[in-house]
Amino acid sequence: MKSADLCPRFETGMELLSKRWNGFIIFRLLEGSQRFSELESSLPISGRLLSERLKELEAAGITTRTVYPDTPVRIEYELTEKGRALRPVITSIREWAEKWVNPEELDSMNQ
Template sequence: MPKDARPRPCSIADALEVVGERWTLLVIRELFHGVRRFDRIARNTGASRDILTARLRKLEAAGIITRRPYSEHPPRHEYHLTAAGRELGDVLLMLGRWGDRHLNPDDPPVRWHHSCGELLDPVVVCACCGGPAREGAHTPVGRGVL
């Protein structure tokens, strides 16, 4: 890469620095399922204790989760999503939708239901016209556009 070449400024790249790793997203998935304790998160994700500890610390430092004590003797904590962490639910739903369509089209392993009782099919829509993002032209605007 030439000396003066710099990576494109991008919030996607910034977000991936925090959550763009398999174990991190699986931890967040577990918290969305209501799993809050270390041992159950480890079991459900398959992450080793040292990897899980590192990911939980990174998520806490980034303000995505908080730790809350539930036992003093021995000291134990539960993990809870912050408002920023809860917003990642939309990302997980869209990632799951992609996986269902392209990796598990015949038998999606998880079906999400909306509070109305119907199957949830998450979509990204334009805030102005309500049209699906997939159908419109995507024109980035900002300092990362060349």
């Protein structure tokens, strides 16, 4: 950023949320831990990108990946405390959307 008064931390946070799919993945994980296949089937995201995003989120300390050696293997993704702390952000987006997004502009993703 060129400007001095755009807080560097804000930038990092905003970039995290503006990376495609991250907001939706976090939204899902706020409901509780999810398996790879659950995330994949509940969002219009391909395995390739989901895998990539989950690695990035884990590296950023937002999620954890836990392997359960069941049969077949079960892998659960869940939010860390840092990740769960994003709940107010998701909530504020939803509140804004519920008030200001009108039915006509619901995008193609939903149809």
